[in-house]
Amino acid sequence: xxxxxxxxxxxxxxxxxxxxxxxxxxxxxxxxxxxxxxxxxxxxxxxxxxxxxxxxxxxxxxxxxxxxxxxxxxxxxxxxxxxxxxxxxxxxxxxxxxxxxxxxxxxxxxxxxxxxxxxxxxxxxxxxxxxxxxxxxxxxxxxxxxxxxxxxxxxxxxxxxxxxxxxxxxxxxxxxxxxxxxxxxxxxxxxxxxxxxxxxxxxxxxxxxxxxxxxxxxxxxxxxxxxxxxxxxxxxxxxxxxxxxxxxxxxxxxxxxxxxxxxxxxxxxxxxxxxxxxxxxxxxxxxxxxxxxxxxxxxxxxxxxxxxxxxxxxxxxxxxxxxxxxxxxxxxxxxxxxxxxxxxxxxxxxxxxxxxxxxxxxxxxxxxxxxxxxxxxxxxxxxxxxxxxxxxxxxxxxxxxxxxxxxxxxxxxxxxxxxxxxxxxxxxxxxxxxxxxxxxxxxxxxxxxxxxxxxxxxxxxxxxxxxxxxxxxxxxxxxxxxxxxxxxxxxxxxxxxxxxxxxxxxxxxxxxxxxxxxxxxxxxxxxxxxxxxxxxxxxxxxxxxxxxxxxxxxxxxxxxxxxxxxxxxxxxxxxxxxxxxxxx
Amino acid sequence: xxxxxxxxxxxxxxxxxxxxxxxxxxxxxxxxxxxxxxxxxxxxxxxxxxxxxxxxxxxxxxxxxxxxxxxxxxxxxxxxxxxxxxxxxxxxxxxxxxxxxxxxxxxxxxxxxxxxxxxxxxxxxxxxxxxxxxxxxxxxxxxxxxxxxxxxxxxxxxxxxxxxxxxxxxxxxxxxxxxxxxxxxxxxxxxxxxxxxxxxxxxxxxxxxxxxxxxxxxxxxxxxxxxxxxxxxxxxxxxxxxxxxxxxxxxxxxxxxxxxxxxxxxxxxxxxxxxxxxxxxxxxxxxxxxxxxxxxxxxxxxxxxxxxxxxxxxxxxxxxxxxx
Numbered sequence: 037x038x039x040x041x042x043x044x045x046x047x048x049x050x051x052x053x054x055x056x057x058x059x060x061x062x063x064x065x066x067x068x069x070x071x072x073x074x075x076x077x078x079x080x081x082x083x084x085x086x087x088x089x090x091x092x093x094x095x096x097x098x099x100x101x102x103x104x105x106x107x108x109x110x111x112x113x114x115x116x117x118x119x120x121x122x123x124x125x126x127x128x129x130x131x132x133x134x135x136x137x138x139x140x141x142x143x144x145x146x147x148x149x150x151x152x153x154x155x156x157x158x159x160x161x162x163x164x165x166x167x168x169x170x171x172x173x174x175x176x177x178x179x180x181x182x183x184x185x186x187x188x189x190x191x192x193x194x195x196x197x198x199x200x201x202x203x204x205x206x207x208x209x210x211x212x213x214x215x216x217x218x219x220x221x222x223x224x225x226x227x228x229x230x231x232x233x234x235x236x237x238x239x240x241x242x243x244x245x246x247x248x249x250x251x252x253x254x255x256x257x258x259x260x261x262x263x264x265x266x267x268x269x270x271x272x273x274x275x276x277x278x279x280x281x282x283x284x285x286x287x288x289x290x291x292x293x294x295x296x297x298x299x300x301x302x303x304x305x306x307x308x309x310x311x312x313x314x315x316x317x318x319x320x321x322x323x324x325x326x327x328x329x330x331x332x333x334x335x336x337x338x339x340x341x342x343x344x345x346x347x348x349x350x351x352x353x354x355x356x357x358x359x360x361x362x363x364x365x366x367x368x369x370x371x372x373x374x375x376x377x378x379x380x381x382x383x384x385x386x387x388x389x390x391x392x393x394x395x396x397x398x399x400x401x402x403x404x405x406x407x408x409x410x411x412x413x414x415x416x417x418x419x420x421x422x423x424x425x426x427x428x429x430x431x432x433x434x435x436x437x438x439x440x441x442x443x444x445x446x447x448x449x450x451x452x453x454x455x456x457x458x459x460x461x462x463x464x465x466x467x468x469x470x471x472x473x474x475x476x477x478x479x480x481x482x483x484x485x486x487x488x489x490x491x492x493x494x495x496x497x498x499x500x501x502x503x504x505x506x507x508x509x510x511x512x513x514x515x516x517x518x519x520x521x522x523x524x525x526x527x528x529x530x531x532x533x534x535x536x537x538x539x540x541x542x543x544x545x546x547x548x549x550x551x552x553x554x555x556x557x558x559x560x561x562x563x564x565x566x567x568x569x570x571x572x573x574x575x576x577x578x579x580x581x582x583x584x585x586x587x588x589x590x591x592x593x594x595x596x597x598x599x600x601x602x603x604x605x606x607x608x609x610x611x612x613x614x615x616x617x618x619x620x
Numbered sequence: 621x622x623x624x625x626x627x628x629x630x631x632x633x634x635x636x637x638x639x640x641x642x643x644x645x646x647x648x649x650x651x652x653x654x655x656x657x658x659x660x661x662x663x664x665x666x667x668x669x670x671x672x673x674x675x676x677x678x679x680x681x682x683x684x685x686x687x688x689x690x691x692x693x694x695x696x697x698x699x700x701x702x703x704x705x706x707x708x709x710x711x712x713x714x715x716x717x718x719x720x721x722x723x724x725x726x727x728x729x730x731x732x733x734x735x736x737x738x739x740x741x742x743x744x745x746x747x748x749x750x751x752x753x754x755x756x757x758x759x760x761x762x763x764x765x766x767x768x769x770x771x772x773x774x775x776x777x778x779x780x781x782x783x784x785x786x787x788x789x790x791x792x793x794x795x796x797x798x799x800x801x802x803x804x805x806x807x808x809x810x811x812x813x814x815x816x817x818x819x820x821x822x823x824x825x826x827x828x829x830x831x832x833x834x835x836x837x838x839x840x841x842x843x844x845x846x847x848x849x850x851x852x853x854x855x856x857x858x859x860x861x862x863x864x865x866x867x868x869x870x871x872x873x874x875x876x877x878x879x880x881x882x883x884x885x886x887x888x889x890x891x892x893x894x895x896x897x898x899x900x901x902x903x904x905x906x907x908x909x910x911x912x913x914x915x916x917x918x919x920x921x922x923x924x925x926x927x928x929x930x931x932x933x934x935x936x937x938x939x940x941x942x943x944x
Binding site: 192194211214490492512515518571577578592 | 917
């Protein structure tokens with residue numbers, strides 16, 4: 037603990053130099069705008085990145101580490117099947133980046149129903165927390181004391197509170213069906229958890245202890261992002277189909293204002309300032325008394341980010357993005373907004389049948405001559421969900437022997453590979469025209485599925501435990517429905533024990549085939565892993581594996597204890613089985 | 621009118637068949653289209669040619685978009701060859717050496733805070749801009765509005781929003797069964813405006829096919845069950861929208877598009893959103909459809925058929941539009 041403290045002080049000193057540079061850039065007009073990472077002396081000297089972005093790779097199952105502002109990718113770390121939300125260990129105080137303590141970063145895997153824990157200092161995957169089934173984790177949020185992770189169970193209508201240390205998990209139902217809790221955030225005073233539910237079109241308010249639903253607040257149609265400001269006074273909700281931002285008053289637990297923002301709003305991120313009005317530096321500044329001026333909302337259909345003033349509660353600016361922004365992220369120093377775009381139609385060179393999505397960084401510094409302009413745009417791997425940044429001083433340089441002096445590791449550290457590989461055969465065939473449905477061919481259950489904007493045909497598939505399954509999936513879209521992007525790619529993954537076995541991209545013009553044995557009974561949702569359009573989340577189907585001895589599977593009937601263990605895929609002891617607990 | 625269109629389509633296709641010398645191909649196709657689960661059903665009115673034409677039109681808009689023509693109004697800003705993104709503004713289109721549109725030009729003392737795409741996301745009529753097409757389309761401001769309902773306790777204005785989100789890809793913008801995916805489906809999606817067919821279908825049957833999918837009524841398995849996605853009240857709202865669009869032809873004017881005239885006459889003894897809770901038939905049907913639906917956990921809070929206040933959803937008794 038003591039050595040950690042020293043490290044922070046030392047890095048605070050060096051960081052303040054860097055921070056001075058960053059702050060300076062904000063005040064003085066930059067001579068060289070744009071694509072070169074240049075210093076004002078004009079020598080084009082490369083800079084160390086003062087900030088680092090941890091990006092959830094989505095369907096590639098990895099986490100990318102990217103420099104800000106260079107926008108250069110440093111490395112990729114494996115997690116699993118379809119990763120979603122980044123959350124730094126430490127505390128959630130501040131904005132969406134929280135207050136990282138520099139030890140761990142958490143990443144939830146929607147495909148495998150797990151949470152990956154990465155050691156920030158070693159840069160390795162350290163632990164996998166396997167959540168109880170049935171659940172279907174969509175998103176996670178760190179608690180204020182850093183001891184718990186709150187999670188939404190999109191594919192079961194459940195909510196969870198995970199004790200990070202032990203992995204013990206409290207799971208509660210959020211009915212009635214259909215119920216799909218998706219985006220979640222926790223207040224910075226440890227009191228409440230807010231989560232959107234796109235089937236209910238509400239935001240649920242949960243007390244953290246005891247963990248239970250207090251009330252549901254009606255919002256616009258099919259809400260998406262649910263984000264809390266650093267002061268914990270307001271929750272902003274992106275009402276996807278209603279094109280509004282609903283602002284919830286945390287004290288009154290009621291709607292404060294509904295602001296028309298843009299077509300297809302999805303997510304929000306806000307800036308954060310310390311008590312003195314400077315940008316908030318985790319580990320240096322006090323995490324108390326933090327404030328925020330603007331919240332930036334991504335607009336999928338309008339191809340834009342809008343800037344909303346917290347003081348006025350109205351749209352004050354709008355920035356075009358390229359194209360179809362999904363998540364949105366902000367650099368820890370509030371200088372840059374990263375628009376995580378889902379389509380790059382026409383922007384890059386093709387490198388395969390799936391066109392890369394992109395990250396676009398625009399200048400959010402109001403005094404900069406390049407304010408509101410795109411500074412960088414980069415193609416990225418996978419289909420990134422969220423990304424969050426921390427100040428680079430939180431990651432120590434261990435590469436030149438510093439680890440010999442101690443402080444890096446003090447116990448055995450397992451080097452994990454993602455546990456859910458193989459046990460299936462996957463391949464592409466030319467686009468088939470077989471009608472949708474299930475038939476038995478040579479003892480194998482052949483399932484022919486069509487994917488369209490936004491759904492699967494058939495919507496429900498039943499097989500028996502032990503069946504050999506050959507699943508044919510075909511994207512029948514000509515272009516994404518509603519938004520008409522011609523380069524639309526779909527995906528198909530059955531979450532949980534079948535995650536990696538079924539994880540397939542569905543580009544136009546081919547049929548993806550998965551072969552595997554349905555050996556674990558239960559109800560597992562099928563979902564789309566490529567953000568194909570505004571109703572991508574609603575694009576779901578269900579895969580039932582019925583055990584004839586137990587009768588038809590549902591959320592109460594299935595081999596759910598088996599599903600959690602992922603048998604044969606991981607050595608004993610490397611997986612934290614998140615045991616179901618009552619009242620943590 | 622629809623029949624005339626159908627006839628032309630059929631003649632066109634069958635004459636093509638004769639040219640190819642294999643009219644049996646058409647017969648086989650017709651056979652497929654007019655059967656579901658081996659049972660003969662009413663043939664959808666949309667012809668093969670119509671379905672393909674609709675898909676081609678849709679594709680053209682998408683391709684224009686890919687080339688940056690932006691014909692659909694959805695999205696693509698002119699491409700900047702200098703920076704690789706964004707608008708080109710006043711740069712030299714031959715050399716691309718001048719202002720990229722991001723830097724200052726001579727007249728500006730400060731880079732423009734507002735962009736040319738601003739109008740696309742503003743609240744309609746708040747700033748007098750004329751092109752609000754994306755926002756309007758997304759919020760369905762520019763679409764039929766209904767001051768009355770044909771289904772008591774259900775609001776066609778809300779049903780319309782869900783229709784445009786979930787149903788449009790197959791059933792099409794004007795509900796003529798010619799959505800962009802229609803050409804891929806066999807049998808084709810139903811033409812939902814066609815009175816001589818729809819007038820015979822009860823609300824209960826429509827509710828059942830939306831909630832439980834085509835298989836729940838022994839029709840095409842291509843129609844998914846929406847009970848996993850929509851609450852009962854949402855489904856009633858969609859039923860009300862379908863009823864409000866009966867026999868509405870392709871509009872000849874904006875006026876006609878915004879004010880559709882339905883021919884639907886309520887069917888005697890039928891259930892509606894207001895009477896569903898007391899109807900034995902509805903209860904029986906709903907239980908049957910719900911029995912193997914996803915997301916259910918018997919004996920817990922996760923059971924279906926509930927009502928949650930959200931997304932401007934209203935209880936049947938509180939729905940503002942009434943039957944006239």
